[in-house]
Amino acid sequence: MLEIKNLQVSYGQEVILNGIDLKLEPGETLAIVGESGTGKTTLGLSIMRLVEGTIRGEIRFNGKNLLSLPDSEMQRVRWSRIAMAFQNANNVLNPVYTVLNQIMEPMIEHRLKSREEARDKARELLRYFGLQENRFAAYPHQISGGEQQRVLLAMAMSNNPELLILDEPLSSLDAASRAEVASLLKETDKHRTRLVATHDLDTAGKLADRMVVLYGGKIVESGPIRDMLSKPRHPYTRALIRAYPNMTTVKDLQGIKGMMTRPVSGCPFHPRCTQAIDICSQEVPELLPVSHGREVACHRGGIITLLSTGNLSKSFGSIKAVDSVDLHIEAGETLALVGQTGSGKTTLAKTIMGLHQPTGGTVYLEGEKVENRGKDFFGKVQMVFQNPGESLSHRLSVLEAVTEPLEIQETGTKEDRENKAIQVLGEVELPQTRDFLNKYPHHLSGGEMQRVTIARALVLDPALLIADEPTAFLDASVQAKILKLLLNLQEQRGLSLLYITHDIAAARKVSDRIAVMLDGRIIEEGPSNEIVATPKQDYTRRLLNATRI
Amino acid sequence: MHIDVKKEIRESGPGKTGLIILLLMIGMAVLAPVLSPYNPYQQSTASLLPPSLNHWLGMNHVGQDIWSQLVYGARTSLLVGFGVGIFSTLLGTVFGVSAALVGGLYEKIVMRIVDAFIVIPMIIVVILISAYIRPGIATLILLLSLLSWQGGARVMRAQALSLKERGHVAAARSFGANRFYIAWRHIVPDLGPILLVDFIYGVRRAVFMEAGLAFLGISDPTVVSWGMMMRDALSFSYLNVWQWWLVPAGVALSLTIIGLTFVGHAAEPVLEPRLRGVEIA
Numbered sequence: 001m002l003e004i005k006n007l008q009v010s011y012g013q014e015v016i017l018n019g020i021d022l023k024l025e026p027g028e029t030l031a032i033v034g035e036s037g038t039g040k041t042t043l044g045l046s047i048m049r050l051v052e053g054t055i056r057g058e059i060r061f062n063g064k065n066l067l068s069l070p071d072s073e074m075q076r077v078r079w080s081r082i083a084m085a086f087q088n089a090n091n092v093l094n095p096v097y098t099v100l101n102q103i104m105e106p107m108i109e110h111r112l113k114s115r116e117e118a119r120d121k122a123r124e125l126l127r128y129f130g131l132q133e134n135r136f137a138a139y140p141h142q143i144s145g146g147e148q149q150r151v152l153l154a155m156a157m158s159n160n161p162e163l164l165i166l167d168e169p170l171s172s173l174d175a176a177s178r179a180e181v182a183s184l185l186k187e188t189d190k191h192r193t194r195l196v197a198t199h200d201l202d203t204a205g206k207l208a209d210r211m212v213v214l215y216g217g218k219i220v221e222s223g224p225i226r227d228m229l230s231k232p233r234h235p236y237t238r239a240l241i242r243a244y245p246n247m248t249t250v251k252d253l254q255g256i257k258g259m260m261t262r263p264v265s266g267c268p269f270h271p272r273c274t275q276a277i278d279i280c281s282q283e284v285p286e287l288l289p290v291s292h293g294r295e296v297a298c299h300r301g302g303i304i305t306l307l308s309t310g311n312l313s314k315s316f317g318s319i320k321a322v323d324s325v326d327l328h329i330e331a332g333e334t335l336a337l338v339g340q341t342g343s344g345k346t347t348l349a350k351t352i353m354g355l356h357q358p359t360g361g362t363v364y365l366e367g368e369k370v371e372n373r374g375k376d377f378f379g380k381v382q383m384v385f386q387n388p389g390e391s392l393s394h395r396l397s398v399l400e401a402v403t404e405p406l407e408i409q410e411t412g413t414k415e416d417r418e419n420k421a422i423q424v425l426g427e428v429e430l431p432q433t434r435d436f437l438n439k440y441p442h443h444l445s446g447g448e449m450q451r452v453t454i455a456r457a458l459v460l461d462p463a464l465l466i467a468d469e470p471t472a473f474l475d476a477s478v479q480a481k482i483l484k485l486l487l488n489l490q491e492q493r494g495l496s497l498l499y500i501t502h503d504i505a506a507a508r509k510v511s512d513r514i515a516v517m518l519d520g521r522i523i524e525e526g527p528s529n530e531i532v533a534t535p536k537q538d539y540t541r542r543l544l545n546a547t548r549i
Numbered sequence: 550m551h552i553d554v555k556k557e558i559r560e561s562g563p564g565k566t567g568l569i570i571l572l573l574m575i576g577m578a579v580l581a582p583v584l585s586p587y588n589p590y591q592q593s594t595a596s597l598l599p600p601s602l603n604h605w606l607g608m609n610h611v612g613q614d615i616w617s618q619l620v621y622g623a624r625t626s627l628l629v630g631f632g633v634g635i636f637s638t639l640l641g642t643v644f645g646v647s648a649a650l651v652g653g654l655y656e657k658i659v660m661r662i663v664d665a666f667i668v669i670p671m672i673i674v675v676i677l678i679s680a681y682i683r684p685g686i687a688t689l690i691l692l693l694s695l696l697s698w699q700g701g702a703r704v705m706r707a708q709a710l711s712l713k714e715r716g717h718v719a720a721a722r723s724f725g726a727n728r729f730y731i732a733w734r735h736i737v738p739d740l741g742p743i744l745l746v747d748f749i750y751g752v753r754r755a756v757f758m759e760a761g762l763a764f765l766g767i768s769d770p771t772v773v774s775w776g777m778m779m780r781d782a783l784s785f786s787y788l789n790v791w792q793w794w795l796v797p798a799g800v801a802l803s804l805t806i807i808g809l810t811f812v813g814h815a816a817e818p819v820l821e822p823r824l825r826g827v828e829i830a
Contacts, residue, residue: 378724
């Protein structure tokens, strides 16, 4: 039906779309999703050939390359066979025509219908999209934004196009009308081929069968929409989902680190990515199939598993503190490990860190078996301990404590190390004054001490931070601050977090997934919202009930 | 919490007294050439003279100036004392801390050696060995050090075992620190007060042993020593030379040991759990 090959669109020097390949089957609805400025609208306008910049590549509509069509022929295709509902209703509607006339116009212009037929058709469409009859004779500025949007949809549908391009079709509707219009489009008009450009995952989810995620003018991921929403493979897709509020989100909303910048060499997302490696800034990744119907453009094959354990066990004598634990933590995600005191959570963390020798099983870092923990391991995995007062040596000042990991790893000169430490102290929102740097732990409050230990763990720029009950010794208000800090750090640095807690209520606020541990075993694991809403194990239910006030 | 050992000692009455005595003794040893006009080894025909203006404590049986011998005796006594204190504490720390950190077979072997030495009465062994080799100062320091580090090692190991479970040690390990770094940066600094006490008791023991061996006449007879002075003086006990020969040497020795005991005693409270969760094993 529609096939786009290596489409490139640029305005002057600025490349907006870069090497887009798309295929649309008849009757299919494809959602183009991305933040503002990723080129969604430009893509729609390119298909309509309404874009002002330079277009290169091919856009084949039923086999014909639209880009090489003469203007007169394109004129016939546009609006009658391919129609587009624009995003910004106010600018598109002609202020001197009434609503009804606006819709009649394309039909008459394309000589598809007589004036009478066109009027009837227009009325029918407006009614269909739920515009009240008394608004038909109104001028665009006399109706509300939501009503304008309905008019635009009616207008786009007026010539019964084969391909309908909807640019943010529901964005100016309230939630109730949104659902109504979405079901109109989805249910009663389901055989039409549609392209929905939106930043709104809810709209995409309601309308589309497949989804393409655009970032920086490139497709970073594509696949069936349900599949993608429940299990995103590209870090950007996950970040978008994380940033989007819905009723099943239990975690606090999180932005994506940094801002979109253009142009970027290599992968367009690498400056904001949670798992970028050297190659990401040098080469553009290709969109490659990863599993059934799913494609990801990522040098690392999509979101990687940062750390995993296989059958990891640790016994103390006859006590199995950790019993055959299989756990995996993806780059950039938060996994909460929840369980009561003595369930083996800390032992598991310490075994992962190499502070305990495992009695069985293996730890894998980025898919590779961890044998001897050296600079590689400790540079990637760091831990914040339960009791900040204990885990800071009383003999080391704040500066000495925070530079200690760098000193052990023999990184840089003394001055480099101190500068790094001071910078990280700023990140954890601690003062950077000389006075503070020279303080000893017993001069600090519990919250400050925990921030120092967090800074100390971050100074090696780890990819994974294991936080073992980081707030156990702190009061609720300080706890809230520390949890917020951890979330912010995750956003800024793209950290993965293994958050260990006995408090499932706190876990639910910070984690993407929850694993419940009892007697050394993981008894239940899943997305936080599912664990909280529909726990499968009695023990999890008990934990949940215990936190209800 | 920082504990200031120096402050603890200064603020305790006996501690202060002990410190003053020790400083006097050290001053005497250091300033020996200034304080004594005569060479303590210089023999003369003027034997067994009572005190006079020229010879404050008189002369001994071979015509040596007793005051000079007393002053130089402090050198021997303190040199042996501090030498043994340093070496035995060092050995104790190295073996104790390494046993705690390395563990396994190494720890078992070291600790069994320690046990073996502790059950053997040290004084008998020292007397036996000395009787054969007649040790000079350096040999004596070595001998006493080798025989006296074991108690300290035991305490140090116990303490290091407790310290190595501390959060900050675990944290250092999680940054990739090796055992040497942990011992040096995290364990030994926290052993400070124990090291001090171990050191002081080591010094005291060595001062006493040195005097004892010299008194028995089985140390190097060419070295001036309080023990030897007392031994020589005793053989002339029928004369009243003991007043200026035996008594000053005895008093000097006793004062030194009392000074060390006082200081050690004053330093001990810092090891108490109420201050640190540290206990002496």
